[in-house]
Amino acid sequence: MKIAFLADHLSTFKTYKDSTYAMIIEAAARGHEIYAFEQTDMALEQGQVQASASRIILTGAAGNWYRAEAKVAQPLSAFDVVVLRKDPPFDMEYVYATYLLELAEQQGARIVNRPGAVRDHNEKLAIAQFPQFLAPTLVSADMARLRAFHAEHQDIILKPLDGMGGTGVFRVRDDGLNLGAILETLTHHGSVTIMAQRYIPEIAKGDKRILLIGGEVVPYCLARIPQAGEVRGNLAAGGTGVAQPLSARDLEIAQTLAPVLSQRGLLLVGLDVIGDYLTEVNVTSPTCFQEIRQQTGFKVGGMFIDALEKQRN
Ligand SMILES: Nc1ncnc2c1ncn2[C@@H]1O[C@H](COP(=O)(O)OP(=O)(O)O)[C@@H](O)[C@H]1O
Ligand SMILES: [Mg+2]
Numbered sequence: 174m175k176i177a178f179l180a181d182h183l184s185t186f187k188t189y190k191d192s193t194y195a196m197i198i199e200a201a202a203r204g205h206e207i208y209a210f211e212q213t214d215m216a217l218e219q220g221q222v223q224a225s226a227s228r229i230i231l232t233g234a235a236g237n238w239y240r241a242e243a244k245v246a247q248p249l250s251a252f253d254v255v256v257l258r259k260d261p262p263f264d265m266e267y268v269y270a271t272y273l274l275e276l277a278e279q280q281g282a283r284i285v286n287r288p289g290a291v292r293d294h295n296e297k298l299a300i301a302q303f304p305q306f307l308a309p310t311l312v313s314a315d316m317a318r319l320r321a322f323h324a325e326h327q328d329i330i331l332k333p334l335d336g337m338g339g340t341g342v343f344r345v346r347d348d349g350l351n352l353g354a355i356l357e358t359l360t361h362h363g364s365v366t367i368m369a370q371r372y373i374p375e376i377a378k379g380d381k382r383i384l385l386i387g388g389e390v391v392p393y394c395l396a397r398i399p400q401a402g403e404v405r406g407n408l409a410a411g412g413t414g415v416a417q418p419l420s421a422r423d424l425e426i427a428q429t430l431a432p433v434l435s436q437r438g439l440l441l442v443g444l445d446v447i448g449d450y451l452t453e454v455n456v457t458s459p460t461c462f463q464e465i466r467q468q469t470g471f472k473v474g475g476m477f478i479d480a481l482e483k484q485r486n
Pocket of ligand 2: 338339407445453
């Protein structure tokens with residue numbers, strides 16, 4: 174197959190931990206042709222969505238791991254599949270990219286994850302579609318409502334709806350010492366909608382990343398354990414990743430969501446589960462492939478390329 178990756182520039186990849194890198198290595202090893210382009214390489218011209226994409230040749234070396242051939246402008250339907258792997262922030266440029274990609278779909282391109290579904294699943298808000306797995310949660314811009322939520326639950330997390338890697342995540346305990354300033358900062362004095370959630374103490378045992386691929390559940394998750402003195406388990410915030418089998422509850426959550434999300438064209442999803450609760454549904458560019466493979470031997474990249482190949486057949 175000709176597989177094109179829409180991602181950040183390949184030269185920015187940290188190859189020892191990047192999940193898109195794991196996908197590319199696995200696809201190339203199976204003899205697929207690899208192409209890459211960035212969001213800014215796309216254009217809509219005379220009604221057709223095109224991308225100036227480079228063919229990527231792997232060198233087999235550790236340092237300069239690939240060689241990029243000259244960019245060639247071509248319609249997205251020229252590839253057998255386009256894999257959307259652009260990292261957040263999910264800003265307006267990202268939204269515009271999903272519009273272009275949706276047009277490209279209408280022109281015959283096959284794109285995973287489905288761009289319309291990526292746009293429709295805010296990674297924080299999508300949990301609300303599965304209320305049976307939700308910790309007590311309030312979404313609001315109203316500081317009085319948010320204060321009332323704190324008064325009721327005493328120990329809460331406050332977070333922006335467009336954060337990633339733990340940015341802007343605050344814990345406020347029963348003393349409420351910094352509540353006012355945090356609310357003013359996050360809501361911009363009551364005009365930006367944020368999420369408040371009851372603090373889940375099981376975060377000490379990790380924020381579990383559970384991967385769903387092609388409607389199936391990856392049998393190991395990566396528990397990201399916050400470092401001492403930190404509430405955020407994100408690897409980007411210094412958390413440690415420990416691969417482990419799924420608990421019965423993890424499996425219940427994963428098996429409930431897997432068919433629903435795959436039906437919507439979300440081939441690859443990264444759920445975040447803390448204790449018994451679903452806290453995030455990551456659809457833009459889920460990671461942890463390499464950490465799980467390194468610690469358990471389970472070939473997550475292989476499972477992903479299997480799913481791509483199966484979809485094609
Ligand atoms: N309800 C909660 N209870 C305890 N910790 C939480 C809660 N929500 C978020 N966190 C902590 O904050 C981190 C980041 O939150 P998350 O919602 O996953 O946003 P991000 O998109 O930044 O990863 C989590 O890894 C976890 O450590
Ligand atoms: Mg998260």
